[in-house]
Amino acid sequence: MCALYATDGSDVFTGILPREAESARAARQMVDKAVADWGLSELAETARLVASELVGNAVVHGKGSSIRVTVARVATDRVKVAVVDLSLQVPQIARTDEALGESGRGLFLIDALTPRWGVDEFRWGKRVWAEVAPPPEEQPVCEIPMWHTIAAQAMYLAALLAVMSALAYGFATQ
Template identity: 35%
Template structure:
């Protein structure tokens, strides 16, 4: 069963989403993926806040299979498409999606006329 959280488009949404995701993953017993999920949701929510004017951001956490958790961030700005950037060593921004790309199995974006969903699949490592 997916878990859903709707947050206002404010700077406090990123840390709130991060704490919520960590809490859900802890509740599910998926501690191996918490740090990467916290990093990914922070980046995706921050992007939605920075690059859209949508009043709210929705975060969905879903167990896709025993080995995969999907994190989805939804905003109401389908024309603001996320893209990997190439940031220079002294630039302050532009690395977020590269980090998402590095820590996830896969990520992408699905667009409808009324919203866009940026999703990221994270690998659940088995306990050793």
């Protein structure tokens, strides 16, 4: 594993690992190191899960003897975890019934946990990536009915008076 700077100046940790299940542990360690260095420890749990799932998919469906794992800081509060392998097969999210089985949950989970993920295709293989960001802040729910404001009450009263006047005029002209 080594720390680099991308051409755009962003921080990047990357490493070439054997295409085997044990490499998921090394990928998680890389994530831990990266997010700790960047002061983004709140992203660690999700980023570790994403790294494990991406490495797992590359081990099962990839080709070649090695994979490249990259953790890049793409914003002040966001990281991108990516795994490159030599397979041309583009991964698909499992259908809901398949995702409930013993395998096939990787991209289903990544899609649920991250704001963006994707696949970059190359002549010789692909890079599968996902961005990890803090969860969105919950917006407070306003439980005050709209007629509790003075303006709303005035509009309601004006509409009610208009309807009553129209009805009274209608009855008066008959």
